[in-house]
Amino acid sequence: MITTNTLNTLRISGLASGIDTESIIKSLMAVERIPVDKLKQQKQILQWQQEDYRTINNSLRTFRDKVFNMKLQATYLAKKATSSNEGAVGVTATSAAVEGFYTIDIQNLAKGITVMSANRLNEETASDGTTKKLAEQFGLSGTITFTLEGSVKNADGSYKQQTFSFATGEKTIYDVVKEINAANLGIQASYDSVNNRFMLISPGTGETQHLKVVKDDNSFLSGTNSTLQLQITSGVIGTSEITSPQSLVVGTDYTGVNAQFTLNGVTFSEPTNTFTIAGVTYELRQANVTANVTVSSDTDAIINSIKDFINAYNDVIGKINAKLAETRHRDYPPLTDDQRKALSDDEIKKWEELARSGLLQNDPLLDGIVNTMRQTMATIVPGLTGSQYNDLSDLGITTGLYEEKGKLYIDEAKLRDAIQKDPTGVMNLFTKSADKYSEKGIAMRLYDDVNNAISQISKKAGSDSTFTLADNSYIGQRLREIDESINDMEDRLKQVEDRYYRQFTAMEQAINQMNAQSAWLAQQFSMGSR
Known part of the structure; x- marks a missing residue:
């Protein structure tokens, strides 16, 4: 051989x-090769342990976001606003809103400028499917010229102007739309091919919106006999709001309309129909209507935030406890290369499920993390002057059976009662700030716990999100x-x-x-x- x-x-x-x-x-x-195979098996075990550690760390990072929200006082100051007439005004409240009763009297809605063809224009599409030139569509000849002014201003404060010229035998109505929009004047042109109508519309609402036809030598846009038969249907001329369509007139300044209303007797003018005053966001929907707005503490939102937090806590310690209690199958070491060759894919999968089970069983690092978190959730927060709540059990949040290993349960009726009686006391229990760890509120302390846990696990197993090429963790x-x-x-x-x-x-x-x-x-x- x-x-x-x-x-x-x-x-x-x-x-x-x-x-x-x-x-x-x-x-x-x-x-x-037996010693080499043993080293490779040790390597595989370490890699599996590293994956398990990193999976737990990712869960802790997700939980940390929940804990961060519980550190914020805004979480416990949630407000809700209700309107007596949703058809007239919609309302939402931030945590900065002042609880109380408000009356809003809407005189006028904010509007922009709208100009459109009064009648259906000639068809722009020829029988062969091509787009007609301006000459063919409107019976024009030569070149048409006009000058427009929109809402955009120059550096000196004057309105930006642009003169447009179109050879009617070469250009189409779509070319007109394209060039007006490309000029960035603060006015938008469009053509509705279904209804054969041309439109000029301001991009926003309020008095800052502006439109003016400076020149129109060929009456293409303006005048009673304009080619496009344009009429202004929304806007203001001088101080008079347009209530019925009027022909577009050369040299006339058209502006938008501000919303006009009174709130608890104080007069306001806003450029849009959606605005925020004193932490309440209003959306005006109807003019000449009065509505009542009530702002109150949003107990349901606060309860839901606390429930989400407790559920997230139960989820993360449940995952860690499951790893700590997982059965270790020492008779199933990682497979060698030769052993893999002798097994089917399904057999390999089943073997590896047993081989990687229990690799973090009774792990002292994870056990310490869980114990620290459990102690924090059961701690009494000192120095809460004037509050009747100094631990979670006062809010109806208690630990389950011993074998549930720290799982928390909520008595929602007791929690609701606590929030309604002393919302500030509930907030301080979670958010109290202090230099000493032992004097901090529960969320403040738990945030430190989770950060330390993430750091410890990263030192042990590295991180998936590391930006360095070298893994300097213990397992690395x-x-x-x-x-x-x-x-x-x-x-x-x-x-x-x-x-x-x-x-x-x-x-x-x-x-x-x-x-x-x-x-x-x-x-x-x-x-x-x-």
């Missing part, structure tokens, strides 16, 4: 002896050490394998030499017998 090793050294085995050298060396090397360093040991052993195994081949080759050469000597002696005896 002739083989070549990785160094391309010619190997001749078994020719003289008839021994299956390859099989013998393979069996010998399988024994030699151990993995590098094992890789170095594996590489050293692989080099040594190559040397051992080469030594075996040299030894068997020497044996083959000796046997071959003996065979040659025997043949010579046999030949000599044969000749002597004659």
Whole structure:
């Protein structure tokens, strides 16, 4: 048998002896590889542990966001606003809103400028499907020219103007729309091909919106006989709001309309129909209407925030406790490469599920994290002057059975009663700030706990989100050490394998030499017998 090793050294085995050298060396090397396989199994276990640690850390990061919200006083100052007439005004409240009763009297809604064709224009599409030129669509000839002014102002405060010229035999109505919009005057042009109408519309509402036809030499836009038959349907001329359509007039300044209303007797003017006053956002929907607005504490929102927080807490400690209690199957070590070759994919999957189970069983790091969090949730917060609540049980939040390992339950009726009686006391229980950890509110202390936990796990197992190429965590360093040991052993195994081949080759050469000597002696005896 002739083989070549990785160094391309010619190997001749078994020719003289008839021994299956390859099989013998393979069996010998399988024994030699046992320490390497053990190192690879150790590496796999560490990698699985690292994945489990990082999965828990990701859960802690998600939980930290919930805890951060519980640190904010705004969470406990949630307000709600209701309107007596939702059709007239919609309302929402922020935590800055002042509780009370408000009356809003809406005189006028904010409006922009709208100009559109009074009648259906000539069809812009020809019978062959192409778009007609202006000359064909409107019976025009030569070049049309007009100058527009929109809401955009120059550096000196004057309105920006743009003069447009269109060769009617070359351009279409869509070219007109495109060039007006490209000028960025603060006025938007469009053409409705379904109803064959041209439109000029301000991008917003209020008195800052502006439109003016400065020149229109060909009466393309303006005048009673304009080509596009444009009429202004929304806007203000001077101080008079347009209540019925009027022909667009050259040289006339058109502006938008501010919303006009009184709130508890105070007059306001706003450029839009949606605005915020004293923490309440109003959306005006109807003019000449009076509505009542009530702002009050949003107990349901506060309860839901606390419930979400407790659910998130139960979820994260549940995941950690599950890892701490997971069964360890020591009879199922990670598979070696040769073992994998002998199993099906389904068998490999089932084996690995058992092999990686319980790798964090009774882990002291995770156990310490859970205990710290549980202690924080059961702690009494000192120094809450004037409050009847100094721990979570006062709010109806209590620990379950011993075997539930710290799971919390909420008595919602008791929690609601506490929030309604003393919302500030509930807020301070969670958000109290202090220099000493032991004097902080529950959310403030728990936020520190979670940050420390994330840091400890990152030191142990590294982080998926790290921006450095090197993993300097404990497991990361151990993995590098094992890789170095594996590489050293692989080099040594190559040397051992080469030594075996040299030894068997020497044996083959000796046997071959003996065979040659025997043949010579046999030949000599044969000749002597004659």
